[in-house]
Amino acid sequence: MSDLDALKKEILLAVTAANDAASLEDVRVSALGKKGRITEKMKTLGSLSPDERKSFGAAINVVKEEISAAIENRRSALAESIMTAQLEKERVDVTLSPRPGAEGRVHPTSQTIDEAIAIFASMGFSVARGPDIETDWNNFTALNMPPDHPARQMQDTFYLPSSGDQPTILRTQTSPVQVRTMMSQKPPIRIIAPGRTFRCDYDMTHTPMFHQVEGLVIDETTNMAHLKGCLMDFLRAFFGIADLPVRFRPSHFPFTEPSAEVDIGCSRKNGELKLGNYGDWLEILGCGMVHPNVLRNCGIDADRYQGFAFGMGVERLAMLKYGIPDLRTFFEADLRWLKHYGFVPLDIPNPAFA
Numbered sequence: 641m642s643d644l645d646a647l648k649k650e651i652l653l654a655v656t657a658a659n660d661a662a663s664l665e666d667v668r669v670s671a672l673g674k675k676g677r678i679t680e681k682m683k684t685l686g687s688l689s690p691d692e693r694k695s696f697g698a699a700i701n702v703v704k705e706e707i708s709a710a711i712e713n714r715r716s717a718l719a720e721s722i723m724t725a726q727l728e729k730e731r732v733d734v735t736l737s738p739r740p741g742a743e744g745r746v747h748p749t750s751q752t753i754d755e756a757i758a759i760f761a762s763m764g765f766s767v768a769r770g771p772d773i774e775t776d777w778n779n780f781t782a783l784n785m786p787p788d789h790p791a792r793q794m795q796d797t798f799y800l801p802s803s804g805d806q807p808t809i810l811r812t813q814t815s816p817v818q819v820r821t822m823m824s825q826k827p828p829i830r831i832i833a834p835g836r837t838f839r840c841d842y843d844m845t846h847t848p849m850f851h852q853v854e855g856l857v858i859d860e861t862t863n864m865a866h867l868k869g870c871l872m873d874f875l876r877a878f879f880g881i882a883d884l885p886v887r888f889r890p891s892h893f894p895f896t897e898p899s900a901e902v903d904i905g906c907s908r909k910n911g912e913l914k915l916g917n918y919g920d921w922l923e924i925l926g927c928g929m930v931h932p933n934v935l936r937n938c939g940i941d942a943d944r945y946q947g948f949a950f951g952m953g954v955e956r957l958a959m960l961k962y963g964i965p966d967l968r969t970f971f972e973a974d975l976r977w978l979k980h981y982g983f984v985p986l987d988i989p990n991p992a993f994a
């Protein structure tokens with residue numbers, strides 16, 4: 641017995657002395673492994689008398705369990721100390737003030753996209769992305785705009801040299817991300833797709849490259865009332881105006897039926913634009929219930945599934961929220977402009993999220 645006690649002590653000491661996972665494993669194998677010292681002792685049980693076997697068997701089992709428990713404890717203590725050492729090594733002092741003279745700013749376009757993502761994420765949307773260079777099919781045909789559709793002409797498309805049998809273009813809208821998402825995912829779908837879009841146009845309110853945020857919800861029950869609630873909540877949160885009037889006006893888009901344009905309340909007195917409940921209206925985005933043809937084109941059963949989509953211009957949202965008068969200035973890369981309209985990186989984006 642005292643022999644067993646001595647062995648136990650010796651092994652427990654070795655367990656405590658093991659300083660990493662590998663040496664702990666060595667100790668385990670040398671005690672409890674196939675040829676371990678405890679295992680060897682168990683093998684001697686067969687040669688004992690029944691009485692001795694009983695008492696020695698019980699004693700050795702207790703020792704075995706004690707050793708196993710000690711090894712487990714040591715293993716988690718080692719893991720924890722490795723983690724602590726790593727955390728200590730990678731420690732970042734978040735109280736350090738920013739480098740003096742750091743002048744970088746977040747561009748209003750990025751800021752606005754971040755704010756839109758934060759609001760839609762809180763409603764359960766996730767972010768989807770698609771490429772700037774698209775096929776004609778994804779950008780138009782799948783969205784219920786066949787080759788001779790008049791709506792195509794309104795989009796001032798940039799055509800690229802085509803490689804295959806169909807034209808390649810710079811996407812004119814983020815709507816092709818709807819197509820890509822529906823073709824690669826099964827409903828329920830709830831995504832927004834922020835990104836660059838391109839149209840051959842240039843004046844105070846048009847630039848050849850600008851950004852949109854697209855939204856898409858597809859399931860078995862989503863209806864027009866959900867669309868209205870979702871966009872009203874978004875617009876009120878985004879502009880930080882709790883009673884912002886929001887109006888849905890019948891409209892037409894080839895990819896939605898019914899379609900609506902959404903206006904928000906404003907005032908235009910004395911040449912100054914103010915958002916809020918002032919009696920006047922300003923158009924802000926397009927939306928509607930996804931057209932069954934679009935669902936079918938993307939391989940979704942239109943008798944079972946339905947949902948809504950919307951699309952809006954990021955810079956238009958930014959211009960209205962932050963009082964920026966000319967769209968072209970967004971892309972002139974003028975540092976003075978960025979310093980004036982840009983955002984300090986670690987600022988809280990919007991009081992609505994504070």
Ligand code: DAH
Binds near residue numbers: 812813854925950
């Ligand atoms: N793609 C439209 C455009 O660029 C915007 C839009 C309108 C997107 C209605 C939608 C929608 O998803 O349902 O003008």
